[in-house]
Amino acid sequence: MIASWLRSSPDTERTVVWVDAPAQSVVTPAAYWSGVLARLRNAGVTGSSAASGDVREIFTTVVHLLENTSRPVLLVLIRPDLINAGGLADQLTSLLSLCPEVDIIVTLSGPGMFSGPRQIGVDHDVITAKALRYRETDTAQLLALTDTPAAAGDTERVAALTGGIPALVRVAVAAIKNLDNCSDREKVVERLVNRAVDKYTADHVLALAEELGELEFVLATAYASTLTSELARLVSSSEDTVAQVRTRLIVLEAAGLYDRVESEPEETWELPSAIRRSILRLRTTAGIDSSAHLSYLADALIECGRQTLALDCALDAQNWTLAIDIAEQYWVEMLVDDVDRLSSALRRIPPEMAAKHPVAYAIRALFDGHPVVTLGALADPPTMLSDQDAIDTAKDALSVGCIESIMLRLSGRYEQSAAVAHRLSHLSRRALEDNSNVVSRQLPFMRAQWAITYQLNGLLAESTIEAHLAYQDGLSLQIGFVARAAASTIALNWAMVGEPLHSLHWSECEQRHTDHGGRLEPILRTAGLVARTLTSLDSLSIDEAISTLDELGHPSEAEELWAFVIYAHSQYALTRGDPFAALALMRRTVSAHSHQHTDTSLSLPLLQATEIDLLLALGEGNAALALAGSINDPAAYPWTLTSVARLRQRIGDNKAALALCHQYGWTLESYPRAQMELLLVQAVAHWELGEPQSATQAWFKVCKIADQTGLLRPFSTIAASDIALLENAATTGSQTLAVFRKDPGGESFPKALHIVTLTDREQAVLSLLKQDMTQVAIAKTLYVSVNTVRSQLRTLYRKLNAHNRDDAIMRAHALKLTSRV
Template structure:
């Protein structure tokens, strides 16, 4: 409010302290206003003329214009009179328009804005409850401030100051309890002050505080909320819809059976009883949490069973695909059978996307209800452990696979399996993919032993477990193990007719094959995925990610950039909650390289890494894959020095990074170094077909650069065999077309894949050569000092050499990077990565 904008609109329901905020601001702010005119809330729903007549009367009473004999002049309306009056005065005036939304006239908003346009000496603060006025901020931007409900809630510091000002000393934890209980609502905070002042200092103080606070909130709800309603029908409607946390017209109709729910909710909003949800995708309203609680407590008095309404809302949420919402309502209804069934069926998705809701519900489920649900009990026990320690406990399973398999026959095996599955999932969500994979390997041995002993108990759980194990192995880079588990998960889900599980497993299997560079096998699994309908509701995005990544990569491999772009558009960039974000990002990067859009690919990569930094472990397979992708994108952009700088932070001991490092050496003019890297691994035992092909292409190009044509032809023939078998057309674009044509012409059997690429207009992924500069240690030191702005004399002094030496090194530096001045040298250095 200190910005003194021409108009400040404070929009919130009753009880949020709108007028208190204005008064406290005027008391504390250094105001330059000559007059502050309070226009009280209108009564009787006046029209515009009556409202502005009241304003005019206040202006006259306040003596804003002394000695004016004919203030009205030629004005034809009260609104115009006010404008002319204030414009003639020129004196700074603040108009405080209380509940101006009670004026029932469509002209009022336009007249207020016209007043501001005409009278630059006038500022307005307007309070409203509904959105009938200034509901569209765009109309008056940028000349206004909008203060909403959330802006008026008490913070912890606000609350501490309030109690300190009232000279109330609270016991430890009481401030936090009060804030949670009253929902930080200003009116209820004042009620809490009155309650706290009368609390005796005794052992049962907390229970007494809770009792008195609930009674005080009850009195507030009946005297301030329900008392404002004119008829019993409205009261019953308000009490009934309070069951819902977020009230849409459909939900209100479900709970009350009325046909005009939307109109009633809008009326309640205008009366300041409910608040419109500003962030909802559809019209929706809500009560302050403390008021909702007491309205629910009043439901039995009007013949409503609260638990029945809450269970009805839980099932309604499930019908809309909102499992987390359904779980929260089921727990509030204490419908433990429904809550436990939801956790049992959807625990993986809840852990991945709604962990806060899951933990809250698990804390309140009665212990005796979990006796027959060891997996859920294990989850609760683990979450409880995580509340008291920062790391995930180590598994209690033995290290030796034979011992694990033997323990699977024991009666405690089912409990151990439940605990292990939860631990593995938690490790995975924390980014500890290798630890999760290692634990999963032991769990598979445990299952083997348990299946022999109790197949009927373990069998039904297997498809879901194997699906999660397959995803764990994917994220750990263990693609062969992942493929096995996903195939078994698909087969088991089909046998049990779990269609969403079968579709999910098929899509992720397709992604495995597409990532390693086997588009034909990926297509087979995509056809299996298509055999099942799209999953409904909240599961749809999660279950479709693997298949969409696979479809994108297959389309890129086949040079179908139109289809790839369409699949990428549906896939989107990975959200912060998406576990498969590395593969989503990889798909974007591969498309960007193949389509000649490296800048866009780099932007997606950088955003993904920044938003998932907490779960990206240095040296992990995912880290290596993304590092290789960054280097490839840098090379495509011609940033040789940046590419080599990125590689310098890693040791190319893994094939996927070694192939990229070999390409970087080749493109920056070191074919012998590229060959050495290519020969470092047994590529034919490596599961990444695409990486094998890329390494052979680099090898062929390096031999050709060294004049070793026969060796180049042999490397090309091996590469062509892989490309033709797998159908990896786009990968051939990693070498120049001219070189590809020459290699294929020299081969005994021309490549069909090469012929497809050469006939297409697909761009080359990389320049034939990428510029880079090798600077001496002294030149790098001089460049670093140049970047901080030191003069030649200052550099000489700092580096302990003569000025002539510095000048000589600067000339050498400029010549190497192609610069002619200090500014040009710095621009080139930053652009090419010589300076970070």
């Protein structure tokens, strides 16, 4: 491949020096560098230095030659890792550092000579063996080059059966080169390709393994799809130590038989899937029952806690019953550990088999995005859980119901999802009372999911209760990721209501559990980061808020807690006086998540309130008032009530603001931040209405809540001058207020806001302007004189700060004054 690349892009300015793989006689770095030196001189890279047989002198001579060369040099070193002595890797990196005109291409089998090939300290690229495999387009080109008459589907079939390994693709293409079209071509192609791959495996892979004395080891470990040293020892029944087995794997990797799996945190190897399948076929042909062996291995892997590998073995054995049983028992663990692998594994189960098993069917539906029909057991669960049938039905109901709840939630049907979660929660409690065997290790994960469902539906108290149960279960069963997810959910709930001390406690609980590192990790961490951002803002710890917001970033399209993320960004923007960027981000994100921004989602009232606050901060009172007017019942949620009441107070409608504040009635749940901000609205409104006693009463309550909770940020929602007036009148002596006044920061909202309002006659004139009527036509339509119309237009233009007809129409639209037009 390297030679082809060099031929296809000749570089006349560069000297290419090719050094073949060292022969068996070349066993030392000194001998290797002597060969490199000879190649350099043959290529015309010469110098006056001489060298003895000492490796340091030979290497120094090579460096001197390359330092003084007048042309750039490309060194191509084939398999220098075959030199077992150490130090060669350091010399190569040193050569690159000392000789800037030199580039090096090194081919290796495995990381061998470089302990960390991606951290070798010089500018480099790593091209893995997998990256060199043929894509379907490459395979199609090869078929065309060999004049092989390919039928529809041949390219895809060859690619799937060979895994894109170039050597296997070549033998596969040769095997079907002269194949005529026939009715069962698909089966014939598969048979011919498999036969060619099996011959290659026997002649090259297994022959090399035998040459290395590792044939039995390779045959035994081929039953596992991936291998760690410990797992290879188990599978091969080896008496070697784990360290000795690791050495054997490294030798096989260096020989090109095993691939290193870079994505795993633990050292992991695998046979290429096409080679592995071929070995299993060869074993079956030799009369060895691979199916039975794989099923046995699956049981052993379950005992070792390797459920995903066990599922792979059961599927390879085509033991569908065992595969379904593993999936139904351990789907939660596998969902967290490797969701992609679980998804692809379940698709290998024949649909007709999965359809007979409700849980397996439901899990497949979750990945495929299909609706799941609720089981009758969930709608009408058994009255007693004493017999096995009732236990099995209840187990299925919990698993299927949990999956259905997740699917409903993902589709934006939060109220339905919460209703299913509510029924499941009751079923799980009854199951625990009647027969604890019904409830497995999956229950903590389910409870954590129900908590998220309640949270997204705006049921924060129910969410906290369920998450608390999940946290306790996660601790007792040592399921760290569940405990962490539950703690972050609780932390976010407390942060949303304005209890920073409680939120900080649960954030600390969350951080006691390390990152799991799986595909679900970004989802698990969002709630905790939002919680920490909000608690930092509540204490006006701006640097900490910036840090967590940077880590949080903007929500992706797959982010379920997207509205909470936007809320955190917006609260930071309000605190720092930059509402415009937050408003733009919110509108973009709402558009991307429109299917989830529904009447049953907390996102709707939460972001309605947030948008009102951002518009108020920008001074866009008319737009804020129009949005507030679209909310049917502001008092239904603490966020909307607070924002609408504050808006009313800022536009000077103090009586309406007080009337809204008096609708505060969330007696079953505590919302200290909302209550504190509403009391601030009351205090300012009463003061402006000339009611100082009522104002100071509200102010006393504000300071009491602040001292109890440590909330600082709500004070920034009113003007500093109002704070001074109220404290001078009441003299509360609040310690929290004193802390705030030392470093108050900016005010989030203007003290007063001007609203543009039009009379009915002005609205009528504006409406006729939009219809392109002349002043005479407008006068006739309204039965008034032209002079009256001119007078009304002057007033209208002045209110709208407009200079002409088009300007007035545009300004009226921007101020949300055209709704009745």
